[in-house]
Amino acid sequence: MRSAESARPSDFLAIINDFGSLEARSIRFGSRLDTRPEMPASHTAPPKLPELFRYVLAVALVSIALWLSLVLQVPFGNPFWFFFAIAVIASTWFGGKGPGWVAVVLSTLVVLYYFIPPADSFVLKPRDIPFFLTFVGCQVIANWLISWRREVEDSLRRARDGLEARVAERTAELKNANDALLAQMAEQRRTEEALQNTRTDLARVVRITTIGELTASIAHEVNQPLAAIVANADACVAWLSRQDPNLVEARAAAERTTLGATRAAEVIVRIRSLINKAAPEKTPVRINEIIEETVALIESQASRNNVSIALELMPNLPVVLGDSIQMQQVIMNLLLNGIEATTGITERPRRLVIRSRTEAASQIRVSVQDSGIGVSEEVMVRLFEPFFTTRSKGIGMGLPISRSIVEAHGGRLWAESNGAGGSIFQFTLPSGGGAIA
Amino acid sequence: MKEAEPIVFVIDDDRMIREGLQSLIRSVGLRVEMFASAQEFLVAKRPDAPACLILDVRMPGLSGLDLQLKLSEGGIHVPIIFITGHGDIPMSVRAMKEGAHEFLTKPVRGQDLLDAVQKAIASDRTERQERAELSEIRARLDSLTPREKEVLDLVVAGLLNKQIADELGTSELTVKTHRAHVMQKTQADSLAHLVRMAEKVKTTTPRK
Numbered sequence: 001m002r003s004a005e006s007a008r009p010s011d012f013l014a015i016i017n018d019f020g021s022l023e024a025r026s027i028r029f030g031s032r033l034d035t036r037p038e039m040p041a042s043h044t045a046p047p048k049l050p051e052l053f054r055y056v057l058a059v060a061l062v063s064i065a066l067w068l069s070l071v072l073q074v075p076f077g078n079p080f081w082f083f084f085a086i087a088v089i090a091s092t093w094f095g096g097k098g099p100g101w102v103a104v105v106l107s108t109l110v111v112l113y114y115f116i117p118p119a120d121s122f123v124l125k126p127r128d129i130p131f132f133l134t135f136v137g138c139q140v141i142a143n144w145l146i147s148w149r150r151e152v153e154d155s156l157r158r159a160r161d162g163l164e165a166r167v168a169e170r171t172a173e174l175k176n177a178n179d180a181l182l183a184q185m186a187e188q189r190r191t192e193e194a195l196q197n198t199r200t201d202l203a204r205v206v207r208i209t210t211i212g213e214l215t216a217s218i219a220h221e222v223n224q225p226l227a228a229i230v231a232n233a234d235a236c237v238a239w240l241s242r243q244d245p246n247l248v249e250a251r252a253a254a255e256r257t258t259l260g261a262t263r264a265a266e267v268i269v270r271i272r273s274l275i276n277k278a279a280p281e282k283t284p285v286r287i288n289e290i291i292e293e294t295v296a297l298i299e300s301q302a303s304r305n306n307v308s309i310a311l312e313l314m315p316n317l318p319v320v321l322g323d324s325i326q327m328q329q330v331i332m333n334l335l336l337n338g339i340e341a342t343t344g345i346t347e348r349p350r351r352l353v354i355r356s357r358t359e360a361a362s363q364i365r366v367s368v369q370d371s372g373i374g375v376s377e378e379v380m381v382r383l384f385e386p387f388f389t390t391r392s393k394g395i396g397m398g399l400p401i402s403r404s405i406v407e408a409h410g411g412r413l414w415a416e417s418n419g420a421g422g423s424i425f426q427f428t429l430p431s432g433g434g435a436i437a
Numbered sequence: 438m439k440e441a442e443p444i445v446f447v448i449d450d451d452r453m454i455r456e457g458l459q460s461l462i463r464s465v466g467l468r469v470e471m472f473a474s475a476q477e478f479l480v481a482k483r484p485d486a487p488a489c490l491i492l493d494v495r496m497p498g499l500s501g502l503d504l505q506l507k508l509s510e511g512g513i514h515v516p517i518i519f520i521t522g523h524g525d526i527p528m529s530v531r532a533m534k535e536g537a538h539e540f541l542t543k544p545v546r547g548q549d550l551l552d553a554v555q556k557a558i559a560s561d562r563t564e565r566q567e568r569a570e571l572s573e574i575r576a577r578l579d580s581l582t583p584r585e586k587e588v589l590d591l592v593v594a595g596l597l598n599k600q601i602a603d604e605l606g607t608s609e610l611t612v613k614t615h616r617a618h619v620m621q622k623t624q625a626d627s628l629a630h631l632v633r634m635a636e637k638v639k640t641t642t643p644r645k
Contacts, residue, residue: 219522220495220522223522223543223544224451224454224522224543225453226543226544227451227454227520227522227543227544227545228451228453228454228457229457229544230457230544230545230546230547231454231457231458231460231461231544231545231547231550232453232456232457232460232461233547234457234461234546234547234548234550235457235458235460235461235464235547236460237547238461238464238465238547238551239460239464242464246464249460249463249464252460253457253460253461256453256456256457256460257457259453260453260457263453
């Protein structure tokens with residue numbers, strides 16, 4: 001026999017756990033998304049220098065260049081103007097276009113004044129003009145090149161910043177979508193749970209109303225002839241106890257009494273045949289499938305009560321000829337009873353084990369074992385009596401009806417105490433031929 | 438006036454119950470008429486006699502409660518003994534409110550039913566007598582002339598002939614004549630009798 005742990009509840013738990021950790025992951029992911037736009041942007045534009053400082057910087061750089069040129073001119077002997085180019089480049093780079101031009105103009109004037117003979121005057125001799133113009137040209141080109149380069153960098157940076165913003169925006173959108181999806185998943189899970197609950201309730205209501213209607217109708221059917229019997233028997237006695245007993249009337253009343261009793265008996269026969277008639281839908285039933293379907297129906301109720309359900313179903317169990325809905329009623333009833341029996345249990349795991357197997361003499365046996373409160377001797381004796389119940393809400397018809405269904409299928413249903421606490425309800429059914437995988 | 442023989446109506450859709458009840462009631466010497474449905478009872482000619490109605494609440498077609506309502510709407514007064522298979526409280530409350538005489542659960546013990554029948558017939562007999570008496574008095578009062586009625590009202594109010602004459606603007610002698618006519622037409626033995634009759638009619642007039 002294959003021992004197939006039903007894994008249904010545990011699978012379900014695993015899914016829940018997976019789902020939980022997925023959620024946790026998403027939340028972590030989400031929080032990273034959240035902080036991302038606020039992260040300090042290390043590669044944004046270099047801090048812009050104040051306007052005045054940038055011009056002061058240009059003047060200072062040109063002054064340093066002048067001082068270095070004057071100092072270094074003494075040892076080298078030649079006019080040393082390269083520092084002005086550096087001053088212009090640095091001013092343009094750090095200060096921008098404006099300070100760059102200031103540096104160009106200043107260094108031109110300084111060079112003209114200090115280094116182009118005659119020294120210490122702004123006089124420009126014609127022979128120095130080409131030299132001077134070359135100097136100025138170099139300065140202007142340096143300034144232009146640097147500021148162009150700077151602009152390119154700026155626009156690049158701006159593009160990158162824009163990109164950053166868009167990325168942040170898209171990430172936020174993504175996060176929202178993610179949140180919505182999570183909410184939707186949670187909602188769906190709730191809906192599924194509600195659906196499952198509704199199904200269980202429905203199964204129970206159908207069970208109860210069917211029984212209720214049946215009982216009311218049986219009560220009426222039996223009560224009518226009883227009323228007739230009482231009325232006629234009373235009449236018979238009344239006719240006989242008169243001063244002048246009327247035997248003709250008494251006999252007629254007695255005859256009607258008999259008729260009433262016959263009718264009551266007919267009602268019983270009709271109810272019997274109704275129960276038997278309910279089973280002419282005898283089709284090959286795969287009990288294992290019915291067990292699995294029924295377990296699926298009550299699974300959420302079981303998990304709500306912390307009851308684990310294990311299936312140990314024999315593969316290739318022979319089919320049974322019978323009414324699958326009635327079979328499901330029987331199994332549902334036994335499972336619900338089992339769950340009910342375990343609800344008070346705290347010191348051991350709440351557990352239902354459902355087994356199916358073949359018996360000798362072409363029978364199958366299904367058992368439902370619970371780890372519940374068990375059944376006392378007195379209760380055991382009365383368990384299958386109609387209207388006997390140990391529960392405040394029960395009507396005490398589940399087991400009698402289950403037994404009558406099983407017996408109508410040619411089987412037996414009985415209960416035993418389970419050695420380890422709890423009880424085992426089992427039933428046998430004659431198998432209806434070949435095995436079905 | 439010779440009273441008609443009391444009669445018990447049994448309405449039940451179940452023939453065997455109907456016949457049993459009928460036989461039981463006949464055994465104590467009462468007249469019984471059986472009906473298989475409320476409709477049948479409504480169209481039947483009912484004799485003018487003290488009666489009671491045994492009615493199954495649950496019947497196909499017009500139910501027992503419906504019939505009760507129809508009868509009270511039609512001003513037909515007959516005490517009803519309800520028999521029900523399942524004496525649920527709202528139903529019995531409704532029936533009792535509508536004036537059901539008794540509410541018995543099925544199966545009914547013969548003696549209980551017979552007791553209820555006897556009581557119902559007795560109460561119907563008293564009520565019929567009262568109704569007859571009342572309509573008799575009313576007929577007598579209706580035979581008075583308008584003037585005599587005025588005199589009657591004032592006499593009943595406790596006025597003396599002289600005061601009545603003043604009130605109506607006639608002579609005391611005329612009032613005396615009217616008063617004699619009133620006493621004669623109403624067949625009153627005394628002033629007290631006259632007042633009693635007038636009161637009886639007054640207290641029941643709104644019902645008409």
